[in-house]
Amino acid sequence: MQPLLSIRGLVKRYGGLLVTDHVDLDILPGEIHAVIGPNGAGKTTLISQIMGEIPSDAGTISLGGRSIDALGMAQRVRAGIGRSYQITSVIQRFTVLENVVLAVQGCRGHGFHFWTPAVETPGLADRADELIDLMGLSARRETLAMSLSYGQQRQLEIAMALAAEPKVLLLDEPMAGMGHGDTGSDMMVDLLRRLKSRYGILLIEHDMDAVFSLADRISVLFYGKVICCGDADAIRNSPEVREAYLGDEEVPA
Numbered sequence: 721m722q723p724l725l726s727i728r729g730l731v732k733r734y735g736g737l738l739v740t741d742h743v744d745l746d747i748l749p750g751e752i753h754a755v756i757g758p759n760g761a762g763k764t765t766l767i768s769q770i771m772g773e774i775p776s777d778a779g780t781i782s783l784g785g786r787s788i789d790a791l792g793m794a795q796r797v798r799a800g801i802g803r804s805y806q807i808t809s810v811i812q813r814f815t816v817l818e819n820v821v822l823a824v825q826g827c828r829g830h831g832f833h834f835w836t837p838a839v840e841t842p843g844l845a846d847r848a849d850e851l852i853d854l855m856g857l858s859a860r861r862e863t864l865a866m867s868l869s870y871g872q873q874r875q876l877e878i879a880m881a882l883a884a885e886p887k888v889l890l891l892d893e894p895m896a897g898m899g900h901g902d903t904g905s906d907m908m909v910d911l912l913r914r915l916k917s918r919y920g921i922l923l924i925e926h927d928m929d930a931v932f933s934l935a936d937r938i939s940v941l942f943y944g945k946v947i948c949c950g951d952a953d954a955i956r957n958s959p960e961v962r963e964a965y966l967g968d969e970e971v972p973a
Contacts, residue, residue, distance in 0.1 A: 724920040725888045730779035739765045741944035747920040754923045754931045757941035763924045772796045802886030808873045812866040820848040823883035851879040889919045895927045
């Protein structure tokens with residue numbers, strides 16, 4: 721199976737600090753590939769390199785077999801890469817619908833019509849409603865983003881990322897700020913299970929229960945280097961991973 725996203729030898733240096741160290745990574749269709757590791761391991765830098773926010777010092781990135789190394793961030797989004805961030809980036813004083821319509825409008829290249837509200841522009845609201853429904857937010861359609869729970873704001877942000885109709889979705893700690901067993905965390909796990917049939921997903925997450933429950937493959941990043949890649953059992957049973965990251969804590973079955 722050809723990877724949707726293929727990364728080979730990706731490097732990022734800041735002076736003498738090697739933040740990503742010749743990283744190899746593939747995302748397959750219908751796969752959740754999790755990247756885990758301690759704080760400072762280079763996980764967010766890796767996502768920023770994939771998105772084109774941070775230039776790489778070496779290595780290649782291909783999307784659907786096509787090199788995207790020369791593309792800027794906006795071009796990579798149009799090519800099929802969507803991203804959510806560690807900190808929510810929704811517009812707090814806009815409703816759920818307005819946030820998603822704005823994202824759809826931007827991705828489709830629609831201009832602004834001075835006399836017509838964006839939510840009434842033909843086609844935009846329909847597509848936005850599809851995404852809102854997919855995220856399970858239909859009952860909050862007219863709710864201001866600031867009034868949503870933290871988990872619902874994360875769902876809204878993913879809806880906005882999907883407005884670009886990506887092939888690959890990069891999720892940077894979508895469960896950050898949610899406690900273990902939190903309703904929002906459970907909803908996010910259920911949502912990601914539904915999304916994986918539609919997209920290849922690169923998931924960065926510290927919630928090990930969620931990672932071991934969701935991921936088809938897991939790569940462990942330690943000081944910028946992938947020290948192990950495999951399924952959940954391989955990661956659980958790796959002495960190197962336990963020493964570097966998991967320690968002696970009980971690993972979810």
